[in-house]
Amino acid sequence: MARFIIRSIISTIITMLLVSIALFFLIEVGSGDISVKILGVFATPEQRASYRAQLGLDAPAWQRYVDWLIGNDWRAERKVGYPLVTATNPQTGEQGWWADVDGQLTRWKMEEGQLLTLKRQDDGSSTAHLSSGGWEVNEEGQEVFWGVDTKNNAVQWMRGEGAEVWVLTKAGLRKEGDGPQVYIPLRKGLLRGDPGISLQFGRPVAVTLVPRIRNTLVLAGVAFTIIMPLALFLGILAGINEGKPLDRIISITSLGFTATPEFVTGIFLIIIFGIWLKVLPAVAIFTSPNAIFEDPTLLALPVLTLTAVELGYVARMTRASMVEVMDSPYIRTAIIKGMPKWRVVTKHAIRNALMAPITIIMLHVNWLIGGLVVVEVIFGYPGLGYYIYRSAIFGDYNAIEAAAMVTVAIAILTRLIGDLAYTLLNPRIRYA
């Protein structure tokens, strides 16, 4: 038993690692030049190269994978020479990177050939001073300086070189002199809860992702609590009446609903309830972040769509398992010895019949996530699925990778829980 659990956990970790490698390199190899999306098609090659360097895309792929997974502040620390720490910016509420120079949080800035030291005050603002020294001479005899700039990068400036960089501002690209030669965009890495900056929103992925995960969990949770009892009930009902008209009706209807794509079901529900009857909102427009709690009718159609699609599958599984159990000798014995049928069903059959569906439901979670993506797109529901969709269309690699890893983690963890639950419930495996 203990061996089995340890084995499953190790296998899960290996799977997650494989998934992360596959995901990262698939997007890495496949996706085109992101600078085309952001800078537009008319940007010059120099502008593109400069922008890509600022995103850290000039580093080799394996290096970026490691950065993405476990962060790169430890790598940058060795270059800068001071511990790198994050501090909250009180205006945006987001984390910024600073170098901890003897207890004073510091950044640097190059202006007209002069290196300025920015010292962080307690209110989050900073004061500029002319910095003294710190320049080192490298092998080629150039004077270089490693520091943290104002855009959360660890950078290397070079005295006298005055590299020109293209900085993206709201008004477009601006050319700046005295730019750094090398950039390391600082990040803590996925495992430490920082999957990087979202390129389409310009904010950290973690900040934009969390409310969406919450919205999705609410949607999925409500749907799940409706689907499960109903599906199990219908499945058991069909299983007891195997071959009778009631079973036929339930089986064929659930097959029909399962086979109908989510978007077809969703569209039909919109047409019926949103357009013809005008009783439910056809799109989920969020006027405030807590809109689902203020106006639960927003959830009605998305939940109904998910229910229609998922209900059939679970019901069919339950039915199959129930039919099998009802065929078994011990049920026949119970019936022959004169036990009322409802007692046979409730006392003997259901417990054994539910074992298979419960594990299958756990395996089915990643199917549910697939359904969520489509349902959220249909109704414009601001959840995880819609986020993945938007990021994939934009090519926002940090966001897709983070969001996809969240879905994979959910799928794998539920599967692990399913496996463990099954082992606990089934004595034949438990004592094997």
Next chain:
Amino acid sequence: MAVQSMTTKRQPSRWEKFWNTASIVFESRVATVGMSIVLFWVLVAFISLFWTPYDPNASNFTQNLGPNTTNLLGTDHLGRDILSRLMQGTQVILLKTRLPGSDISIPGGVAIWGVLGSLSLGTLLGLNAGYRGGWWDQIIMQVLDALIAFPRIVLYLVVIAALGQGDLVVILAITITGAPGVARLVRSLALDIKTRDYIRAAETRGESVWYIMFREILPNARGPLLVDGMLRVGYAIFAIGTLGFLGIGLPPPDPDWGNMVNEARRNIFANQLAVIWPAVAIASLVIGLNLFADGLREELTRYQK
């Protein structure tokens, strides 16, 4: 003597053998209904190769017309005839795959090639895992576990975000998402079949591993594989529809059902029928395939009990 007795006892012809196997479909009402729906759409696809009422991509009519005598199913938001577009829409799914960068199409639709791809890849992996066992099994199943862990749509989105739109990309996406399921099925069949005596006999004869896997095991696993393949065509059409709906499926100019729903959806308040027709088309084809496969499986397993 032996020759004479062979000739007097007539061997059933190929066609008769096929018919005997195929008539199992008519044993089940569900399978018959499913097959009729599927055959209807296949027929529509072949007709559309030679004739559609109007040019499916020409905006010849008033926009968003309801059904009338000229346009039996009405027109869409660009004034195109919906019936012609629906008919032509079957081609990319069932009959032709367009190669990028040229006007050449190869026969066999995206759904068909996608399923063939996942069947081949899955069979290859499953046979190796099941028959060879040991490290092969461990490594192959670990990789497949990782693939299965991806929610399907997320994998589609990632593949398409990475490789761009196109018929071949959709085929690849269907292949990758389908292969793990096929591999698991083939592996479990291979584990069962490899304990049989005829495999032992082949091993004793000194046949190569590949010969045993593909000439001894595979032919004996074809029944369940066939039913699984049928179900997968349904899933593939389901997936193509969903991708089209998300606006990242098969590229224009050929009409694609999912994309027709997606485009018409923007005018849903003005014209609901333009959304309903393609939606019903996808749903009916997928349901038909599911009924067919389901009925067939029921009939096939009935005698095994």
